[in-house]
Amino acid sequence: MSRSAASRPVLRRLFLRRLFVVVLTALGLVCAGLSSGAGPATAASAFPDTVVPAPVSETANGTTFTLPAGATLTSDDAGTGGYLAGILRASTGYALPLTVGATSPGTIALSLSGAPATVGAEGYQLTVSRTGVLIQAQQAAGLFHGVQTLLQLLPGAVMSPTVQPGPWTVAGGTILDYPRFGYRGAMLDLARHFFTVAQVERYVDELALYKINYLHLHLSDDQGWRIAINSWPNLAVYGGSTEVGGGPGGYWTQADYSAVVAYAASRFMTVVPEIDMPGHTNAALASYAPLNCNGVAPSLYTGTNVGFSSLCVSLPLTYTFVDQVLGELAALTPGPYLHIGGDEASSTSASDYATFIGKVEQIVTAHGKSVMGWHNIADAGTPPAGAQAQFWDTTTSAPNLAAAAANGTKVVMSPANHAYLDMKYNHRTKLGQTWAGLIDVNTAYGWDPGNYLTGVTGSEVAGVEGPLWTETIVTSADIDYMAFPRLPALAELGWSPWSTHSQTAFDARLGAQGPRWKAMGVNYYHSTQISWPAGS
Known part of the structure; x- marks a missing residue:
């Protein structure tokens, strides 16, 4: 037998062995594709x-x-x-x-x-x-x-x-x-520290990237009044002259406010202005002595404690004041809501609080707007038709709010222990507070606005909002640091169907935002819960 003839069986076996390996490899790839989503599924x-x-x-x-x-x-x-x-x-x-x-x-x-x-x-x-x-x-x-x-x-x-x-x-x-909820908001507190039109417009641009459609502006508090009111000029000129820590404060003219409203509208965002009352009103009381029950104006305030101030509920001038302030603001605001605050009114008795909120709700309605307030307004009775109450507590039960929701009041969800963007990420975070807990990304993402409060579910929930209080926030870089990456987590809760909710998948998608923020110059917090791409 020739050498070539003798080698044919060996060559045949080698060919068959290689073919077998190729087939097994192909089958393995197919099986892997079927089990892991490779190929078109990937x-x-x-x-x-x-x-x-x-x-x-x-x-x-x-x-x-x-x-x-x-x-x-x-x-x-x-x-x-x-x-x-x-x-x-x-x-x-x-x-x-x-x-x-x-x-x-x-x-x-x-x-x-x-x-x-x-x-x-x-x-x-x-x-x-x-x-x-x-x-x-x-x-x-x-x-x-x-x-x-x-x-x-x-x-x-x-x-x-x-x-x-x-x-x-x-x-x-x-x-x-398309969105899960119609209300997807972010709040910026201008009262504790003042921010310019340019700074707020910058924040609007950042919010718009994540399909936020409501901008809630906290325009007054104990520490400062930030919007000019023609019928009460001292509110801005004097009441707006300070801020937390004793800084220079500042205020917007009505033209400034209108510019922000227009800019937000260009990003399909509706402004919700807030004048907080009957508490959180020291800046107003300091500006006008006749607004005080005793006729004596208190000093301007630069601290951070709450609950010590109150408008004079029994004083007829109080309601003239409220009517004129809200009337001017309503005329400048094309959106449907005026936010009347109503939280932490511990210096107002329960009966006075109910009286006051009831009268102010009528004033808002008379100016052609719908009432929005912190969920405490439900303690004064069911708000008028079209109202929204914003839940901010750290519990999962608010019976008066649930009763109001059953009677038609829509609820905006902002539980402080999940949605407050001024809470620290961890104990090492230099900015922020801790009273509602530490909130890293997974805590901000790990709740369902549509099924969070006992007795408030489904269509009773208007949406979700991320408030950013500014006791410790001074610069745009500070705003960035506290809002990102948590604001996108809240935005997803407001927009995406609950069926898509996955912490693992969200964390991966959130990490992909890092290069975008770097390109934009956003001073975001590099949460250790997220794998950020190298160099971002």
């Missing part, structure tokens, strides 16, 4: 893994879109189109010409037609193909929210104010998205 699951709040649904198509240098942009809404163009031009350096109301779509198209009815007033459908991006919505707010999702699908450097190298790629697929 693309589908990876498509939204950078998006906060989590979308309602998403489907990948296996393609990738790369924004070309010659890309064009069309939009049925000029404001949202201009907003997106401004961000993309700054970071990509591309010209990105914008056409409003174009008959043929651009490389990126924002359309107010073709969206499914399920998206409602704020939802959208985003479709990414190999050749372009289409965002469809029924109203302009939906286009704006869809733009935020698109920006999160792009590399984080897209948020840079200076030109970056790219490439600017987006995974292909379709996202269908």
Whole structure:
């Protein structure tokens, strides 16, 4: 037998062995794909893994879109189109010409037609193909929210104010998205420390990235009055002249306030102004002696204790004062709500409190607005139709609030031990307070606004809000540090369906925000609960 003939069985065995290995390997990959979501399933699951709040649904198509240098942009809404163009031009350096109301779509198209009815007033459908991006919505707010999702699908450097190298790629697929709750808010306290129009507008831009749609401004407290009232000028000039720690304070003119209202509206955010009463009123009482029961004005206050001040409930002038203040504010505020505070009124008797809140609610209604107040207003009886009560306590039971909710009062959820952005992350946090507990990311995320308070569930819950009190907050960097990364956690609770709630998945998506915040110059807290990308 020749040598070549003798080697044929060996070669045959080697070939069969290699073929067997290849087949086993292929079978292993298939099995792995079936069990772990590899292949097309991996693309589908990876498509939204950078998006906060989590979308309602998403489907990948296996393609990738790369924004070309010659890309064009069309939009049925000029404001949202201009907003997106401004961000993309700054970071990509591309010209990105914008056409409003174009008959043929651009490389990126924002359309107010073709969206499914399920998206409602704020939802959208985003479709990414190999050749372009289409965002469809029924109203302009939906286009704006869809733009935020698109920006999160792009590399984080897209948020840079200076030109970056790219490439600017987006995974292909379709996202269908709309909010769980209609009220998704953030509150900023201007009374304890004053913040300028520019500082608040900066915060508005940051909030808008996470589909926040209400900006609650705490405009008065013991330490300062921050909005000019023409009929009571000393409120701002004198009552606004200090802040916690004895700083210079400050106040907004009515034009300043209107500028913030307009800027927020350009980001599809409604302003809710708050004048806190009958407590938290020392700045007002110090400004006008006749507002005091004894006719003597107290000194201005720069401390942080609460509960010592009260408007004079029995004084007719008190209600003239309230009527004129709220009347001027109502005229400046296109949104539906005036927030009357109502918390921590420990210097007001229960009967006086009930009398006062009842009269003030009538004043708000007379000015064509709906009442909003801290949940304590429910202790004065069921608020009027259309009212919202904001829950801030650390318990899970508020019987009077539950009774009011059963009678039609909507509840905004802000439990202090989950939602207060001024609480410390841990005992080493230099800023903030601890009275409601320590709140790191997982605590901020780990509750359900729709099923938190006994007797307040489902449609009785209007939404969720993250208040930021400013006893220790002085700069925009301080605001950033306390709001991020917890504010996006609260935003997801307000927007995303509860079925998407997963701490592990959220933590991964939140980590993906780090490069975006770095590009924007956001001074965020690097929570140890989150794996942040290197360099972010």
